[in-house]
Amino acid sequence: MPSDISLSPEKISAQLDHILASETFKNKNRIHRFLRYVVEEYLEGRSHLIKGYSLGLEVFDKDETFDPQSDAIVRVEAGRLRRLLEHYYMEEGFARAISISLPKGSYAPKIELSDLSSPPPKKDPVFSAAAAPPTGPAIAVLPFENLSGAPSQDIFCDGITEEIINHLSFSPSLYVISRRTTSQYKGKAIDIRRLAEEWEAHYILEGSIRTAGDNLRVSAQLLNAATAAVVWSENYDRKLNPENLIDVQDEIAAHVAATIGDTYGAVMRRSAVDMKRSSTEYMEAYRSMLLLHDYLFELSPKTHLKARNSLEEAVKIDPNYPDAWAGLAFLALDEYRFSFNVRTKDPLELARKYAEKAIGLSAKYSIAWYAMTIINFHKGHIDKFEDNIRMGLSIAPNSPAILADSGVYLCLLGKLDEGLSLVKKAMDLNPQHPGWCRFALCHDHYIRGDYHKAIEQVRFIETPDWFWPHALQAILYAKLGHKKEAEISRENVLRLYPGFPKNAEKECRKWFRREEDFIKYLDGLRGAGLVT
Incomplete structure (x- = not known):
């Protein structure tokens, strides 16, 4: 030296x-x-x-x-x-x-x-x-506690802890504290707040197992690290035997990780709520991503605009932040898909540029690839769309966000069996799934002519500021002869999108790739008085 x-x-x-x-x-x-x-x-x-x-x-x-x-x-x-x-x-x-x-x-x-x-x-x-350090919320998974009284179950506790950590580590939104750090506290009395301070964690996941004969109960709960308040909890009851031990372990670990760590999971939803309640200014990039997650769950013009404004500020502050560019790709994409806050003649092309910018800045699979998949569908590049779906599912086969969107779009492509299987898995993995997952089920019932089942699925879609759920209700109520309800739904469409009747064909072309599906939806809108 x-x-x-x-x-x-x-x-x-x-x-x-x-x-x-x-x-x-x-x-x-x-x-x-x-x-x-x-x-x-x-x-x-x-x-x-x-x-x-x-x-x-x-x-x-x-x-x-x-x-x-x-x-x-x-x-x-x-x-x-x-x-x-x-x-x-x-x-x-x-x-x-x-x-x-x-x-x-x-x-x-x-x-x-x-x-x-x-x-x-x-x-x-x-x-x-x-190798760049993650910027999202930090989560620590404590060793699951064996409450069964049987030392033989220790290996199951260790296995399920490790699998949850492995599954969570695939989430681009989280910084997962290593098992080596947390494993030293196995079997010890724990002060959650002290550990959270030591690890600088936002969230702590803890759990336990109990057995009675071949009956197994796995309990898990997510805690706010600062307050030790319970954010989410769930019990999983299964039959356990030596032959299915690993399968049960993997299944429950995938459920827990998906429910809390996915794009629409408990961590990002809780973080968005905490940010809204705070009177302080969060770090700009983190705040913008929380607003994006808030929008992706709610799907409204108001949250779209708020997220877009915040992300545009974020990329001014940090032009090399790939997640922010990926978020902007989704928001530009939704100017096209949902007609939210449209301000450019070709939002799909803008979305493509943003997604490619994000991909060029990061070697990681992220929502930018996920956005590019949907962009390729709407641009009519179906081979690229299907290749991207295969890549996404091979990298993150237990991500409810990727499963749900992939499934919905495969249904819209006419591949109903494949699409529905993915959507149903997404809904099973994350019981707190966003309501728009139900579009796939509604579409399937509508195409098959089962309008009663279709309308039941639409009722689960809680996006009151988006015109399409109201349009679907108008179609289905008209098909069922419920004139009053059909008229209320029609008025809601016109309130949210006054120009919809003259743009009905264009809106249908965005979504329905099979000609017979396009014709069926357009005829349904005509029957509901929503086509001029």
Whole structure:
């Protein structure tokens, strides 16, 4: 190591500037403020005064009533900062003489001379992109507790814990704390809040198993790490024997992971609610993605516009944030699919550009590929559409979001059996599935002429600000001879989309690939008084 390297304030400040100007930290304004504040306090000799409360006031613009025990924003952002610093020193900062880190359990930085004895390794850009630290909520899965009294069930507890972690790790929305970290607490009394602080986790998943003869009950519950409040819980009752042990373990693990970790799962839904209730400004990119998840579940013009505005701000702040570009691809796609907040002549082409931008920025399979699948369907590129579906299902065969959308679109393509099997699996994996999954079942019943069953499925679709469910109700009530209900539904369509009757053929062409399906829907709309 060169002899002229020292930890002078000037060189520490220069290293701080280098970190903040790096690609890893580019445009992450809140993280900039966090790191600059703690390093400057260190240089002023006030490291011992850096606490969660002071960071809340100085960095996160909280007022004097801020309680770091009940509001986890400082702890969460500290974890994010720590992961970004680790990534920086593995990549751009590998050969820098001064190391700045944030040890766990403290908000005071550790500043020391780096070990430069090893030459910097050559990096594959694809591997580097894949290694980038995740930015979503952090979740820890505690070892499931064996309450059966039978030591032989310990292996089942370990197996189901490991499988849930494996399934959750496929979620692009989550940062999953490793089993190696959590396994040390097996069989120990646990203080959830203390562990959450140690791990900087947003959520904790815990569970137990009980057996009586060949009857098995697996209980799981998701906790808010800051408050220990239960966000979600479920019991799974199964018959267990030596022959089906692994199958039962895998089935329950897939259910739990899908219900809490999917795009429409409990974590993202809870995070969106928490964000709405907070009076503070969340990190911009995280906030924009929560608004996107909120929109994808609700499907309304209002949430669409709110998510689009937020994501457009996010990509101005961080042009290299792939998830934000992927989100914009979906929102542009929905200008075309749902006619929400249309502002361009060719929203499909804009969606394609956004999706390709996202894919070019990340080596990971993400919602950008998922958006590209749907774009290819609507552009009529059916071979590419089906290839993308196969890729998505091979990578994430237990993702309810991918299963549901793939299934709905296969049904619209005329492949009813394949599509329905995927949709039903998605609904089974995640009981909190969004209502639009029912479109596949409604479509199947309508094509087969069973209008009573079709209308029952439409009633589950809780998207009152989208015109299509009302249009389907108008068709089905007219078919069933329920004139009053058909007229109410027709009025709702015209309230939400006054120009629908003159655009009915165009709207049907967007969705129905088989000519016989297109004709059947158009005739149904004509019978409901929705075609001019």
